[in-house]
Each structure stands twice: as C-alpha cells, then as structure tokens.
Amino acid sequence: MVIKGVRPSPFSENTPEQYEEIVEQAWDHDHNKRPKIDYLLEQLEKIKAEVELHQNKSAISSPTSPTSPTSIKKYKFNDLGNVPSSSSSQLLPVERIISELHNKGKYDEAFAQFEQLAQNDDPLALYYTGLYLYEGTYGSIKRDVIRALQFFLRSAKHGKAQSKYKYAYACLTGPYYSFEEGINYLKMAMKDNDPDALYMASQIYLNGEHGYPIDNAKHQKYLKDAAKNGSTIAQKDLAILCM
Known part of the structure; x- marks a missing residue:
C-alpha cells in the first residue's frame, strides 16, 4: 500500500500527535528515511507511558472518580509489566523459577519474578518476560508485542541466542515487519x-x-x-x- 503511494485515512482527533508523527515517518516513500524498529518501539513505549500517566492523573483529579488517589497504582515509565512483582527477598534464581513455577503452570507467579529479575537485565529473565508477553497465553498475562520485542532486544544485546531468534522472527513475520533488523538478528542467532x-x-x-x-x-x-x-x-x- 505504501509503495503504491496510498496512505491511511486521517487520524481521529483523539490520536496522540507523537503517534501521528512516527506513523508518517514509517510510511515515508523513501524507505531509507523510515525509522528502524528499535526506534519505533522506544517511541511507542514513551507514548504509551505518557497516555497512561495522563489517564492516571485524570482519574486522581476527577471529582466523580470512585477510586481514591491512594488506591491508584502509579506506574513509572520504566515499569516492565502489568503483574505485581514479588519482593526481592522472595526472588528465586531464574532456573528455579522455570522448574518450580513455569514448568508447573504457575505462570502468574513465574512472570512476577521473571519481571523483577529482568529489571536487573538478567538475560534469561528478559527472555522469559518477553516470551510471556509475546505469546499472551501464559496465565493472565496479556499479549503485548511491543513490550515483548523490547525484552527480546535487551536480552539479545546481552548475547542470549534465543532472544536474537525471537526478535528476528517477530521482525520478519510481523506485525512490525522490519526486514533489515530481522535478517541481521537472524544471522546473529545462526552464528550462535x-x-x-x-x-x-x-x-x-x-x-x-x-x-x-x-x-x-x-x-x-x-x-x-x-x-x-x-x-x-x-x-x-x-x-x-x-x-
């Protein structure tokens, strides 16, 4: 569609301005000017965080809101998931999380611990956090491809071969197709x-x-x-x- 010069219909009045800007960059007729997927993921995450922050502020300030400010979860921009994490004193090594929680179908508990360990850039925890988010079939964890790709990319940069493959696969099969990124990471995973x-x-x-x-x-x-x-x-x- 983009190659033929066709563009989507105008955005709605509620569409964030930053989103319109990156979409217009992504459909540039000159493919060399289109941003790479890692940049798009970073920008989309920022937009998502800003929207969530705005919604939380609106809920807190709204006089008709039935929820008190103290009961509203205030997400930081670097929060990594949507399941509350366990306290650090209860964290297990990744291998034990896999054997004692993941392999036994205790997915929500496993994800909470993977997520917290991922904050320390543990490559295997990053991979499993991305896997849960990409598949969207583990427990109550909902599919979130954008976040999943971020976790795979971070894990891949720490040398995790499985994450290089997962990131490559996602880039080459969509929904965020990026040929150059996909082939690059596929080659790296093959080398491993x-x-x-x-x-x-x-x-x-x-x-x-x-x-x-x-x-x-x-x-x-x-x-x-x-x-x-x-x-x-x-x-x-x-x-x-x-x-």
Whole structure:
C-alpha cells in the first residue's frame, strides 16, 4: 500500500500527535528515511507511558472518580509489566523459577519474578518476560508485542541466542515487519547455532522467502545444522527426506 503511494485515512482527533508523527515517518516513500524498529518501539513505549500517566492523573483529579488517589497504582515509565512483582527477598534464581513455577503452570507467579529479575537485565529473565508477553497465553498475562520485542532486544544485546531468534522472527513475520533488523538478528542467532534460527534459515531457502532465492543445498545444510543442535522439527524433516 505504501509503495503504491496510498496512505491511511486521517487520524481521529483523539490520536496522540507523537503517534501521528512516527506513523508518517514509517510510511515515508523513501524507505531509507523510515525509522528502524528499535526506534519505533522506544517511541511507542514513551507514548504509551505518557497516555497512561495522563489517564492516571485524570482519574486522581476527577471529582466523580470512585477510586481514591491512594488506591491508584502509579506506574513509572520504566515499569516492565502489568503483574505485581514479588519482593526481592522472595526472588528465586531464574532456573528455579522455570522448574518450580513455569514448568508447573504457575505462570502468574513465574512472570512476577521473571519481571523483577529482568529489571536487573538478567538475560534469561528478559527472555522469559518477553516470551510471556509475546505469546499472551501464559496465565493472565496479556499479549503485548511491543513490550515483548523490547525484552527480546535487551536480552539479545546481552548475547542470549534465543532472544536474537525471537526478535528476528517477530521482525520478519510481523506485525512490525522490519526486514533489515530481522535478517541481521537472524544471522546473529545462526552464528550462535540457535536451532530455531537455523531451521528458519532452512525454510527461507526452501521456499525462497524474504527476497532470497530457493537454494536446496543451503536448505539442507541449515536443516542438518538445526537438527544437530537439537531442533526436533528439523530432525523430523530430515527423517522424511531420508525415507
């Protein structure tokens, strides 16, 4: 649509001005002038925080509001989720949170602890916080793709291969498509021998996706690499090929 010069209809009068500005930047006819996804995520998070702050202020000052100021949760701009965190004295190591809470279906408790550990930039906690937000299927945690990508990106910058893949996958499959970012992080995850990234590369060459030509040799190479590094779906695909 953007390539053909078509643009969405005018925004509503309630649309934040900052949002209109970044949307207009993102649909610039010259793709080189369009902002990268990490910048967009940062700006969208700022807009969201400002809107929430404005809403909280309105609720506090409204004489008809049934909620007293002391009962309203005041979110800081750097709050990382929407589930109250446990106190630091109750925090478990990430591996124990996974085994004792996540693996036993205690998702809300797990998320609360992942979220708090993520504030200390623990790569694995960042990954799981992003995973919960991206999937939106764990307990009462609602899907929030923008925040999920932020967590994946932060975790990826700490070297977490799974987060590099998740960020790449999200960039390449939408809803916030960014080819350059996606391919860049996919390559980084492949370099770390992440099995999911290697399998995704095999499928790109199998189907000729994202501008890459069909290449059976590369498809089989990355399929074997993915299987070697533990991808069960790659192992099944290889078994079928060998039949």
